Amino acid sequence: MSWKDNLEAVRQWIRLGQYSGHTAGLAPGYAQANLVMLPKDSALDFLIFCQRNPKACPVLDVLEAGRFAPNIAPGCDLRTDLPKYRVFHNGAMLDEVKELGSYWRDDLVSFLLGCSFTFESRLIAAGFSMRHIEQDSVIPVYETNIACKPAGPFFGPMVVSMRPIPAKRVAEAVQITARLPRAHGAPIHVGAPAAIGIRDINKPDWGKPVEIKDDEAPVFWACGVTSQAVARASLPPFMITHAPGHMFITDLLDAELTEL
Amino acid sequence: MSWKDNLEAVRQWIRLGQYSGHTAGLAPGYAQANLVMLPKDSALDFLIFCQRNPKACPVLDVLEAGRFAPNIAPGCDLRTDLPKYRVFHNGAMLDEVKELGSYWRDDLVSFLLGCSFTFESRLIAAGFSMRHIEQDSVIPVYETNIACKPAGPFFGPMVVSMRPIPAKRVAEAVQITARLPRAHGAPIHVGAPAAIGIRDINKPDWGKPVEIKDDEAPVFWACGVTSQAVARASLPPFMITHAPGHMFITDLLDAELTEL
Numbered sequence: 001m002s003w004k005d006n007l008e009a010v011r012q013w014i015r016l017g018q019y020s021g022h023t024a025g026l027a028p029g030y031a032q033a034n035l036v037m038l039p040k041d042s043a044l045d046f047l048i049f050c051q052r053n054p055k056a057c058p059v060l061d062v063l064e065a066g067r068f069a070p071n072i073a074p075g076c077d078l079r080t081d082l083p084k085y086r087v088f089h090n091g092a093m094l095d096e097v098k099e100l101g102s103y104w105r106d107d108l109v110s111f112l113l114g115c116s117f118t119f120e121s122r123l124i125a126a127g128f129s130m131r132h133i134e135q136d137s138v139i140p141v142y143e144t145n146i147a148c149k150p151a152g153p154f155f156g157p158m159v160v161s162m163r164p165i166p167a168k169r170v171a172e173a174v175q176i177t178a179r180l181p182r183a184h185g186a187p188i189h190v191g192a193p194a195a196i197g198i199r200d201i202n203k204p205d206w207g208k209p210v211e212i213k214d215d216e217a218p219v220f221w222a223c224g225v226t227s228q229a230v231a232r233a234s235l236p237p238f239m240i241t242h243a244p245g246h247m248f249i250t251d252l253l254d255a256e257l258t259e260l
Numbered sequence: 261m262s263w264k265d266n267l268e269a270v271r272q273w274i275r276l277g278q279y280s281g282h283t284a285g286l287a288p289g290y291a292q293a294n295l296v297m298l299p300k301d302s303a304l305d306f307l308i309f310c311q312r313n314p315k316a317c318p319v320l321d322v323l324e325a326g327r328f329a330p331n332i333a334p335g336c337d338l339r340t341d342l343p344k345y346r347v348f349h350n351g352a353m354l355d356e357v358k359e360l361g362s363y364w365r366d367d368l369v370s371f372l373l374g375c376s377f378t379f380e381s382r383l384i385a386a387g388f389s390m391r392h393i394e395q396d397s398v399i400p401v402y403e404t405n406i407a408c409k410p411a412g413p414f415f416g417p418m419v420v421s422m423r424p425i426p427a428k429r430v431a432e433a434v435q436i437t438a439r440l441p442r443a444h445g446a447p448i449h450v451g452a453p454a455a456i457g458i459r460d461i462n463k464p465d466w467g468k469p470v471e472i473k474d475d476e477a478p479v480f481w482a483c484g485v486t487s488q489a490v491a492r493a494s495l496p497p498f499m500i501t502h503a504p505g506h507m508f509i510t511d512l513l514d515a516e517l518t519e520l
Contacts, residue, residue: 040304043304044300044303044304044307044369045324047304047307047308047311047322048322048324051307051319051322052322052331059311062307062308062311064305064308064411064412071312071409109304149331151324152324178519259438259441259519
């Protein structure tokens with residue numbers, strides 16, 4: 001068994017700063033999460049934003065201001081236990097760091113939001129192949145023309161990830177992911193990329209393009225990168241997020257996120 | 261058709277203060293909601309409380325401070341459009357009123373939480389009889405020994421409502437209500453009242469007792485009255501809620517709350 005399969009080993013390597021790569025495939029079976037940290041004075045509005053946009057921002061955990069040990073991973077420290085963070089000032093990325101150090105503030109409220117890795121493992125278990133994994137690449141992610149529902153100062157476009165799915169199995173992929181509302185849930189769009197403002201499917205805004213075969217449809221799921229697009233649109237004075245793909249690994253099992 | 265079947269007529273009567281009774285059975289098909297209003301400085305902690313206790317406090321809508329027109333009923337005014345409100349100071353009920361009048365404050369954040377009326381109508385449609393409706397009574401509601409997960413200053417016991425269900429159809433009642441997570445979802449307990457601290461099933465803490473027949477099990481669902489028990493435990497300086505049973509009627513159809 002590789003260290004990559006062991007939750008505690010993975011966490012130790014990340015905490016010590018000896019691993020700062022992406023977390024796809026690490027500690028399989030455990031749910032991973034997007035991180036957003038905001039000062040207390042804007043945290044209520046952001047939590048309302050999440051409540052109004054649950055597909056893009058499904059809340060797994062919220063920590064009161066100043067707390068850094070998640071309820072869904074009590075032994076962890078959100079200041080050190082992600083491989084890579086981004087620090088934003090007025091919507092612009094100021095720094096990318098391996099631990100928060102002096103960027104941490106006691107008035108920060110931390111949000112952990114569900115991640116598509118959870119439903120990917122479920123799709124793979126059902127025999128779907130994930131093209132970006134086959135190609136050892138990074139999943140293509142697109143900004144859309146779908147506006148999130150605003151809340152207080154927060155607004156911006158919904159961001160989606162795309163996976164090619166065999167046309168005859170689209171319904172099945174919908175049903176499998178619909179049972180994971182805390183991991184983005186059912187797709188928000190199937191086929192017709194232009195209808196959501198994607199001009200060129202081969203030019204994603206994040207990640208790398210993947211091949212779509214003749215018997216496949218492009219299927220779009222709401223994506224945790226939405227919170228970064230919202231930062232770019234809404235210009236919050238101070239905000240910390242994970243770096244895309246560099247997630248927090250929780251104590252929750254993927255299986256625990258399944259709903260009836 | 262009675263005025264009771266018409267959404268706009270019901271709202272008009274309530275708004276004018278000419279109807280101040282309970283809302284069970286009014287405007288059938290439309291989802292009703294529990295109301296909680298809190299000053300902005302405690303609203304974040306309460307929303308975190310809801311996020312941690314989704315069965316008792318399933319969030320349908322949150323309005324930014326000072327707003328009173330819900331997103332899920334844009335033409336309404338939460339200051340006048342419930343038949344009866346309760347005003348709490350330091351956890352004690354100070355007043356019961358038909359409209360908020362001078363109790364309204366511009367720093368109040370309003371929460372609308374899902375209501376069991378939604379799943380009752382679904383159970384009735386599936387041929388279950390609701391004993392408290394048959395008996396033209398008020399549903400029995402109990403404080404339990406189950407602690408809600410605390411958040412900031414908010415803590416307290418989970419409150420449950422009880423419906424007797426034929427033993428051979430308990431599984432079906434579970435499946436039907438599990439599909440309504442925004443209306444308290446699946447039961448939290450079936451049978452064995454003493455195991456959740458209910459000493460005498462014939463002495464509910466709110467409402468009236470109902471008969472449980474020999475071939476029935478008492479089935480317990482998390483209840484919106486939890487927020488009032490939390491007020492009594494946590495003593496927030498100022499809080500407004502609906503009076504039990506006197507709910508806000510939303511524009512959402514019960515059907516829209518169903519998940520796959």
